[in-house]
Amino acid sequence: MSAKSLKQGDAFLQCQGCKKILFRVDFEQNLHVCGYCNHHHRIPALTRMRWTFDEDSFEELDTDLRSLDTLKFPEYAEKLVAAEEKTRMHDSIVSGRAKLDDMPVSVAVADFSFMGGSMGSVAGEKITRTLERAAQQRIPAIIFCASGGARMQEGILSLMQMAKTSAAVQQCREVGVPYICVFTDPTMAGVLASYASIADVIVAEPKSLVGFAGARVAKQAGVGKVPDDFQTAEFVFKHGMIDAIVPRKEMRATLTSLVKTLGGHLFLSLGSVVKEKMA
Numbered sequence: 001m002s003a004k005s006l007k008q009g010d011a012f013l014q015c016q017g018c019k020k021i022l023f024r025v026d027f028e029q030n031l032h033v034c035g036y037c038n039h040h041h042r043i044p045a046l047t048r049m050r051w052t053f054d055e056d057s058f059e060e061l062d063t064d065l066r067s068l069d070t071l072k073f074p075e076y077a078e079k080l081v082a083a084e085e086k087t088r089m090h091d092s093i094v095s096g097r098a099k100l101d102d103m104p105v106s107v108a109v110a111d112f113s114f115m116g117g118s119m120g121s122v123a124g125e126k127i128t129r130t131l132e133r134a135a136q137q138r139i140p141a142i143i144f145c146a147s148g149g150a151r152m153q154e155g156i157l158s159l160m161q162m163a164k165t166s167a168a169v170q171q172c173r174e175v176g177v178p179y180i181c182v183f184t185d186p187t188m189a190g191v192l193a194s195y196a197s198i199a200d201v202i203v204a205e206p207k208s209l210v211g212f213a214g215a216r217v218a219k220q221a222g223v224g225k226v227p228d229d230f231q232t233a234e235f236v237f238k239h240g241m242i243d244a245i246v247p248r249k250e251m252r253a254t255l256t257s258l259v260k261t262l263g264g265h266l267f268l269s270l271g272s273v274v275k276e277k278m279a
């Protein structure tokens with residue numbers, strides 16, 4: 001959750017984790033992480049791009065894609081308009097190209113504030129294109145997740161994105177380009193069960209909710225009592241599902257190091273050769 005303003009434009013905010021009052025200046029400097037309890041508040045996709053990749057290196061692509069209300073689902077069209085007005089985004093994913101320490105990467109970042117970051121046809125297409133560009137241009141792919149799952153208003157069309165995005169991951173694998181996925185709060189359901197969990201390297205922000213069906217659904221399904229830390233990044237890390245838990249302050253350095261380790265500087269030259277051949 002984003003930190004709550006006590007008053008519009010106020011100098012103080014309330015942490016959504018420990019509920020303590022925070023100075024806005026300190027909060028901003030701390031990348032929206034609470035200095036008391038380490039709660040990582042949700043942030044807009046473009047803010048994350050700015051904080052993660054080289055300054056002014058992000059170039060947005062796929063900007064012409066718009067969701068359609070194919071099924072005429074009740075109130076979906078109105079919800080899309082309201083989400084666009086609220087977030088000034090056209091869907092829950094921002095995708096394009098960026099650089100990490102001058103190494104080119106194909107990137108997509110989810111924004112939970114657009115209909116819970118849900119994956120419909122447009123979000124699925126943007127993820128697919130991000131992975132396909134990585135494969136075609138021989139550059140690493142980095143995707144940040146923040147989603148409650150598939151977008152129910154698009155029915156089977158949204159579920160189909162799970163297969164489509166997973167197939168795009170395979171394209172990267174076939175040409176040997178690395179795909180790194182970052183789980184942020186929350187990474188759930190259809191997103192976790194498709195492109196998110198099959199990355200080459202998976203890291204997560206602390207305490208992010210990570211799971212398929214939520215704790216309430218699991219209890220209803222007769223699982224019984226679940227552990228207190230059920231479906232947290234720490235819980236899934238303990239069970240070997242992710243590779244590391246990385247605080248937001250260390251995310252840029254960690255991703256840079258991963259891309260270098262996985263051969264990002266080689267992709268820098270190889271990517272330009274492939275681009276020349278494609279031109």
Ligand SMILES: [Zn+2]
Pocket residue numbers: 015016017018019020034035036037038039
């Ligand atoms: Zn706190």
